[in-house]
Amino acid sequence: MTLNWKTGGLLLGVVFFLAVLLVKPIGVSTQFVILDGIIGNAANSELVTQTEEGWTSSNAYLAKSGGKYANSVANPLNYSFVFVIAMMIGAFLSALARGGVSRDERxxxxxxxxxxxxxxxxxxxxxxxxxxxxxxxxxxxxxxxxxxxxxxxxxxxxxxxxxxxxxxxxxxxxxxxxxxxxx
Amino acid sequence: MSSIILALVIGAAFGAVLDRIGATNPNWIGRMLSLTNLHLMKTILLAIGTGSVLMFGGQMLGLVEVGHMSVKAAYVGVFIGGLLLGAGWALAGYCPGTGVCAAASGRKDAWFFIAGGLLGAAAYMVTYPAWLASGMLDDILGGKVTLGTVPGSGFDGLSAIQGDLLGIVLGAGFIVIAFVLPERIVGQGEAVAPAE
Incomplete structure (x- = not known):
């Protein structure tokens, strides 16, 4: 069921290309920080706060680069966060369409x-x-x-x-x- | 709003392709990293090459917005972080993107990977000031640089070589390596396809 590397590599390369063509290069790991921020902010609403210039945080990492991450935590419906949720939906549907991952493997x-x-x-x-x-x-x-x-x-x-x-x-x-x- | 639709479409396509090439399957990852079946490595190399040739080719033809490039900074921590990620990748058989996709496809261990990942990311958020103070996050070799100088990208080049042309040459190089790389380096016999 796994694609031949020639087909698979071509498809994967086209996806990476389309991302740069239409929006920006693909990245994933930042979104773990964003989800941590969302969870942390739900537990302690002082974590991410709004200032006159935008969003900031009591955590130095979330506050860096002008509060870029703090802003994403405050507004989770942004491109990069939704992208990772969509990846999960895509993988789920693709796995389902090929009959699913076997019980043993799961x-x-x-x-x-x-x-x-x-x-x-x-x-x-x-x-x-x-x-x-x-x-x-x-x-x-x-x-x-x-x-x-x-x-x-x-x-x-x-x-x-x-x-x-x-x-x-x-x-x-x-x-x-x-x-x-x-x- | 249109950016959300693009996120949904490109994200779903990426997730589906990761599932179909075996990247979300720890058996394929384990065999690739143990050098007993390099099928997935060939897929990845071809993908990098294809993406590179299309992007730089498109730029030269004026069809691709150069401003969409986003180059990350080079610093000592990139190498140390890479060493850590590599060890964890081999241990778990997942990286961040493939981990979330594997969890969505029903793999139980991937959910534990995500839980550990959230804790690891939180640990970095807390220890970030110490890394910053250590100087290991300071730019080296120019920071956000490309190997050649890409016209109009706004990023400096490590060399004065024309960056888009170099990108196409390197991209072609990745494609060639994908073709000549053997299916197996360690062990003997036909490379065996991992279980689904």
Whole structure:
């Protein structure tokens, strides 16, 4: 069911191109910060506040660049946030149209099962820790696989190349150590 | 309002394509990063090349607004952050975009990835002042630069080479690498397609 790389790569490239043509390059990881801000602001309405010049925050990160992130937290119905929600809708419908992800896979990916057996909770803990490291790293780097690696290298931006170099330098050895069996 | 419609259309297309190329499947990611099946790597390389050639080609023909480019700054933290992201990517089998799409397609572990991600992003929000003070967020090599100098982009070039032309050449390079890259580097036999 997976597309041949020639078709898949062409389609993916066209999507990245259309994004730049019509709006701006694709990026995802910032929206984790925006959702955190929305949750934080719901718990404590002092987090994001309006000033005469626009929105700001008691959190230095949300307040940086003239309150760009604080503004998105205050107005979640913006392009970038809706984009990520739409990605989920698109992936959901696409998966549904190809018959859905199998029950076994939804519980545990085959590559995990092959290496560590039927240990779903261990897998969920690893996914949680992985998520923490990925997003911490992405925010430190200022982008993720979409924004830095794909959109960045496509635009010949130096930072995209620096990012990709760092990402593969750890991703390959870590993966080779953890997933010896192919699943 | 029209920007919201564009977000819905392009976002949904992106999510659907990520699902169809196997990027939301940790088995494909694990095999790509373990170098036992590079099918997805070929897909990604071809995509970067295709996007690059279309964008810079369109710019040269005057069909693509150069002002839509958005180049991120280069600083030491980009490399450190990349190292961290790579480790987590290998560990979980998800990156931010593919993680949210995998969760939407019903993968339970991806929801744990998102929860961890929200906590990790929050941890960065809290520790940001320390990174800022460390100087590791300060621009290096010109900060927001492209490898060549793209006419009218407003971004400086690392070199004086004509940026749009260089973009097409590099894009073509990515496409060539996608074609010559073997399906498998580590292990033996035919590269096996991961389970759905």
């Amino acid at each position: 519980k545990l990916p085959a590559i995990w099962y092959a290496n560590y057996g039927d240990t779903p909770w261990k897998r969920y803990a690893v996914a949680f820790v992985g998520g923490f490291i990925v997003l911490y790293g992405a925010r430190l780097a200022g982008g993720c696989t979409s924004g830095h690696m794909m959109s960045g290298m496509m635009q010949t931006s130096l930072s995209g190349y620096i990012f990709a170099l760092g990402a593969f330098a750890t991703a390959i050895p870590v993966s080779m150590m953890l997933y010896r069996k192919e699943g």
